[in-house]
Amino acid sequence: MALRLVMLGPPGAGKGTQARRLQEEYGSPQISTGDMLRDAVEADTELGRQAAHAMQNGGLVSDDVVIGIVAERLRELKRVKGDGGFILDGFPRTAAQAKALDTLLAGRGEQLDAVIAITVPRERLIERLAGRLVCRQCGAMYHKKFDPPPPDGRCGRCGGRLYQREDDREISVSHRLEVYARETAPLIDYYRQAGVLREVDGDGARDEVLGRIRTGLA
């Protein structure tokens, strides 16, 4: 089944964790703007140079830049896979991005199946971000306390090195949470009015949360 999904939620809500699982289960590819931008920063491309400053401080990269990379990725996926499915993780994040996505999909004669809005209490978000570890090679996510990596400190899937994201430092985290509340949280109402919103309690074990998302999609 080709799903057209948006994962919405504050930093640390579990968008990436659940998007990866949904990708395995439904076959629709995850499109994470955060991952794409971090890859560009790492590779020191023109895009990466434009994005680096905002990302480091927990601010937003400009709408034009992000809309451009998502449009390009969606075009490419449609060409390669054909069925038009996707799981957007971290996009849209502003009213302008949401409108651009609507226009883009309308131009293809498509619409979103659902927007999964994951809610998690603030103190839990902070705890999740402070302990997050990411594999540099395959992107697998770990948590020092909730999902510890193997004792050798390497990725259990591919043996890659694990690192802590630069924007998971305390000062960037509080800024990211503010930016979310101001710029992105209003999209919950936008999608509720469009009739595609599915609110999911993200506080609980990973499998439990996945089960709630499945129920929301049924």
Ligand code: AP5
């Ligand atoms: P992005 O990478 O999208 O970061 P984010 O939105 O802040 O979200 P995170 O990736 O931090 O959290 P997540 O919800 O994916 O949680 P995760 O699954 O990792 O964006 C980074 C930056 O890029 C932005 O700040 C901005 O600068 C820029 N950017 C990106 N998109 C943009 C856009 N559209 N427009 C403009 N700028 C943009 O989980 C977190 C941790 O919790 C992990 O350790 C995980 O193992 C653990 N965990 C997950 N689920 C559970 C659970 N159920 N129980 C216990 N632990 C759990």
Ligand code: MG
């Ligand atoms: Mg993420």
